[in-house]
Amino acid sequence: MITDPAALITDDWRVHGSIYTSRELFEAEQRAIFHGPWLYVAHESELREPGDYKTTYAGTQPVIVSRGADDGELHVMLNRCRHRGATVCQAERGNAHFFRCPYHGWTYRNDGPLRGVTYDDAYPDLDRDALGLTKLPRVASYRGFIFASFAPEGESLEDYLGNAKPYLDIISEQGPDGIRLSAGSHRLTYGGNWKLQVENTIDNYHFGFVHRSFLEVLADRMGEAPPIMQRILFDETYRTIDLGNGHSVHEFGDKRTGNNGGQLGDLPFNLIVFPNLCFVGAQLRHVLPKAVDRTEVRLYPMLHDGASDEHNAGILRTHEGFYGPAGMGGPDDVEVAFERVVDGLAATEDDWLVMSRGMHREQPGENGTLIGHSADEVPQRAFYRQWRRLMAKEGVR
Amino acid sequence: MSVVDPVRTADVAEFLYREAELLDARRLEEWLELFTPDATYWIPQGDDSDPVHDVQLLLDDRRRLRERVLRLASGFAYSQDPPSRTVHLIGNVRIAREADDAVEVASVQLITEVRRDRQAQYAGHVEHELVPAEEGGWRIRRKVVRLANSDVPLGNVTFLL
Secondary structure (H helix, E strand, O other), X not given: OOOOHHHHEOOOOEEEOHHHHOHHHHHHHHHHOOOOOOEXXXXXXXXXXXXXXXXXEEOXXXXXXXXXXXXXXXXXXXXXXXXOOOOOOOOOEEEOOEEEOXXXXXXEEOOOOEEEOOOHXXXXXXXXXXXXXXXXXXXXXXXXXXXXXXXXXXXOHHHHHHHHHHHHHHHHOOOOOOXXXXXXXXXXXXXXXXXXXXXXXXXXXXXXXXOHHHHHHHHHHHOOOOOHHHHHHHOOOEEEEEEEOOEEEEEEXXXXXXXXXXXXXXXXXXXXXXXXXXXXXXXXXXXXXXXXXXXXXXXXXXXXXXXXXXHHHHHHHHHHHHOOOOOOOHHHHHHHHHHHHHHHHOOOOOOEEEOOOOHHHOEEOHHHOEEEEOOOOHHHHHHHHHHHHHHHHHOOO | OOOOOHHHHHHHHHHHHHHHHHHHOOOHHHHHOOEXXXXXXXXXXXXXXXXXXOOOOEEEEHHHHHHHHHHHOOOOOHHHOOOOEEEEEEEEEEEEEEOOOOEEEEEEEEEEEEEOOEEEEEEEXXXXXXXXXXXXXXXXEEEEEEEOXXXXXXXXXXXXX
């Protein structure tokens, strides 16, 4: 086993297969990537009223994101009773002033403090103030996207998002009055590493191969060959950009009005915010690592606030046409890009992969960005540059 | 309480069995022909799901249903390569409502699906709105499959239910 994370990626962009299969690396990722850096947890449209909450995950850890019933502020806390460890909140979302653990009845205010201990005469010196739900020390929001960090100190969310911010601005302005995540989510699982989903999110090289059956559907729908592949391969305004800090984008021409003609949703670009937040089609995609070889993905269609029901239902139908467990595209990614990759990676005799596509033609852009062609592996390298930086700092124990 | 007409119930049940037989045999173009031009094929996600406001597993009009069949026949639908083998077990068939031009049939279905060394089961309440076909028999104007597991994380539901 290679124990130095920096040695898992060579200067000519050979990447070692163990990044997807090693339990030790997965545990190191939980410390280096999911414990310290900013992590997306929720969108403000899910938490509009005081008392609103949702449950999700920060890395592998279950958390509650709430808007305080009293203070109206955003809070992110571990979903774990301080007494004996049961989750205190079961619902995916709702509104509550208190969370009561069903095991022994300990009760917490919805912003964390322990408020009730049942039959507490048996605890002569219980330090209640120290036994609130464990908070993530930093919570911040950018244009409605809420992030949290397990590290009490570190760079600000805005510094972390860096060059990704203008794209998040555009996403947040998609509807007349912004966006909302009120339609629920598609949830899918696969037996493979979480990074396979993230790096497949902007991989324009695969589209014509994995999604050939969808391209045939589009050709039938449009009465001619759909334009998306020609644009990916030959349109010079289609660019992949390493935005720094692990973030990347695929622009379809103008970043406000672009449309790739793929009938996948109306976002004018695809965006990856390191490590596990993606925007593609018309969806916010949250990739949840469960184990080195198990991942859950939640796809939240982003509806347009201020638009008609008919318009928003159209967003949902377009999304369902390609994505989700019954979609005509997404499941082909699960089959080929995740599960067949997992099967193939069991052949470890020569365990190196090639991630160098278009490396020679990456051009420096503004603010430290690197720009490449649409079907180049710029987003993958952007991701793994940051991965390697964080993992090298942490090391493998 | 309406009077049960066992002959009519047996007639619509026979139609459901024939539909299931076409699905299990993957005779999908023939299956598609069972649907009317204005048909809806719907697999909701979650209970009380509202297709205007909530994401669904799928909600197809006849055009998109045809696209699904076309995709599965293309030879490039990798999530169905190899294809799922399915067995539809149908029970509790009853006529839920008789309207002027249609009959609404309720059933339960247990769909066993086998693919790539894995077996999955999908159990659901199924609704069919059937209209008389010109040549006799029935056509499907609306099919709704309410799966018990529609809102748990799912893998690959790209075969047709």
